Amino acid sequence: MKDVASAAGVALKTVSRVVNGEPGVHPATAERVRTAIDRLGYSRNESARVLRRGRTATIGLVIEDVADPFYAGLSRAVEDVVIQHGCLLLSGSSGEEPGRERELVETFCARRVDGLIVVPAGDDHTYLRGELAAGTPVVFADRPPGAGLDVDTVLADNAGGAGQAVRHLMTHGHRRIAFLGDDPAIFTAAERLRGYRAELGGLFDERLVSMRPPSPETVRAELARLFALDDPPTALFTGNGRYTVATLRALARRRVALVGFDDFELADLLDPGVSVVAQDPSWMGRVAAELLFRRLRGDSGPPQHIELPVRLIPRGSAELPPPP
Amino acid sequence: MKDVASAAGVALKTVSRVVNGEPGVHPATAERVRTAIDRLGYSRNESARVLRRGRTATIGLVIEDVADPFYAGLSRAVEDVVIQHGCLLLSGSSGEEPGRERELVETFCARRVDGLIVVPAGDDHTYLRGELAAGTPVVFADRPPGAGLDVDTVLADNAGGAGQAVRHLMTHGHRRIAFLGDDPAIFTAAERLRGYRAELGGLFDERLVSMRPPSPETVRAELARLFALDDPPTALFTGNGRYTVATLRALARRRVALVGFDDFELADLLDPGVSVVAQDPSWMGRVAAELLFRRLRGDSGPPQHIELPVRLIPRGSAELPPPP
């Protein structure tokens, strides 16, 4: 900028004014400055600007894994809103490790992001206290913060969706419905299990619950265990997209009644079509990002807790009757 | 930092030394400083650090769309390498718009990213000249830069893969093979078309080529057009994952011989399993990122042009014989 100023024969500040479109510069001077800028290929140093102004126009996003379609969709929606507001997105995947989540958040904070959207992996977020006190708005998405922290949160109706899934299967005559899902340490898994259990009421049987990792081997083993029971399940409820896919693969085209949590591409093309309880990841991302920007604009109301509805999409797999 | 210094009763520089783990600080002093840091909840201001040191420890990534599984996979791999090197990732989706691509790159440059990985949307990258001259390393992935720019590039063997697909279909008796793919303005589409055409040789018939957007409606219309020909195709070659999915959906479980470019989840569970030419997006991301960091470490050899092999995975759909 100094070079531009001397090249254009003006003061530093005048260049700054032109670059920022501030008023009070003679058109001819501005033109001379712009020419110098083009000639020298100058581009403003954002770091210095940030240092001086205190705002980075950067938002941090911590998700579990970009390669998971759910989070990729959420990510894209957040990105769109962020760009719309003239900001940039720093993002990172925690890989479901609390330590990594914290590292990412702290690195983002060291870079003085203006706001954070976090899909937490851990359940202790006291480390955020300082940042929150410093005024950085934080929005939790998909999962709530750990105990003792009350901040904006956008969740899906996990329990309600699980209930819908179970009810739907029961409508089609099923009474023995198994649940395959994540460790209940993960909020969404716990909530879906809760909804499943509540809807089943007296029919609940904990032997029908499987909470092992969604790897092909463990899912295959768990299905073998379930079907070997004296009173085996006639239907399956899978707790998220990964379990649904792993289960379908383990079933190897065997026709078993099934509802999965999370929609996925091609669910309609399988035979039978896979009935799912669908969330809308883009919607969740958009809502979270917009809430964040509302905070950045100064909205200081009490923390909001938004619950997005989910939707049962019948496609055939849930409508298979139980074997006689 | 100033506050920490006065709280600990030391000079600014001593705090800086402790924060950066520089040697030459008495353990007791360091401990006192650390205590003050904890008590005040201090966290280093990266912007100031960047301003002073000139390196941002940030890499910029421009892709087409995070929500596309191919780019999500690539993104994740890049992120992993970047984090491993102690850097952060700024990423943005161009949405296949050259203007947006340029905006993203320029914004990243204004933030003084240390390096860039770009999946280009446009074919004019002269705007990068200045940045390259300034020494910022840039790696192009998935698609090469526009004319007149020779920089590191990581591509897949698009033409070769298309050739493999066609050859495989011909082995199973097909002679009339249609191609559904993107606008050939997109490098990968053009290359795949080239490979398809070369492999077909004299059998090539341009009426069997469709290059309309991969929306459900246009794909349905194009399939109708193709099958209404006097001499309709007996097999389909789809130019990327989106076309494959759109085509399968438009076919509505009609069994037509098909090979798709790009692997996708559940391809094996459809009936018949979908044979594909698979790329490895993680591999591409990893290779591109590692090449970038090699440049950052000072490797200044001539620009590299890496071509990653692709792999035909037969699953059944390509092995359907032509109707008699």
Add this chain to the structure above:
DNA sequence: CAGCCCCTTGACAACGTTGTCCACCCCTCC
């Protein structure tokens, strides 16, 4: 005991930008 060296610490400038404040010029109006 003097001299030297190492260990530890501190003062200061600089990175590139922007906000504040002031100076100048020319025009208009009294």
Add this chain to the structure above:
DNA sequence: GGAGGGGTGGACAACGTTGTCAAGGGGCTG
């Protein structure tokens, strides 16, 4: 013709950090 005012332009400090250089103090050696 002088005073006031709007429109321009510039000088300077400050943002928070780090690299450079130098100073003080204590132990070791001759």
